[in-house]
């Protein structure tokens with residue numbers, strides 16, 4: 001970033017990735033990961049949305065833990081909400097979770113295989129978890145995402161492009177790799193806005 005820049009949206013840049021960890025993220029280890037298959041390089045990024053309970057943002061359990069963070073660390077109380085019964089026992093994760101205010105949490109090292117995509121296929125290749133990085137935005141299919149989320153997501157992706165150059169050509173959504181089964185990130189996710197944000201950063 002140029003020293004003379006006064007654009008506040010760039011104030012958090014650049015983000016860096018060292019040994020699979022994002023500098024701008026708070027680390028919260030998830031047990032839901034395993035090693036990536038040998039010989040496969042990381043070459044795709046998958047965007048998701050999630051909210052727990054659905055369409056509620058920032059909801060926390062009695063100890064103040066965000067429900068999504070509780071889910072990704074196998075700490076979710078399945079009895080805390082009727083919806084949670086429908087996902088009881090789920091062992092899932094994502095590499096990153098970006099909240100409505102732009103706060104970023106990393107649950108799995110990028111070099112490891114997070115469990116975000118489920119049954120999936122991208123350009124004829126099954127098991128997207130093997131070769132992708134999964135990013136969850138706190139959101140739903142029915143509302144817009146926040147400016148803070150677009151800004152942070154663009155910066156995150158620019159950092160991923162730099163650390164894992166093969167991902168540059170494969171930016172996709174969960175609904176694209178699991179059609180008929182998944183709908184996220186949904187119609188409210190503005191791909192053009194994201195791509196413009198990434199372009200601004202990668203041109204710096």
Ligand SMILES: [Zn+2]
Pocket residue numbers: 047048049116174182184
């Ligand atoms: Zn998803």
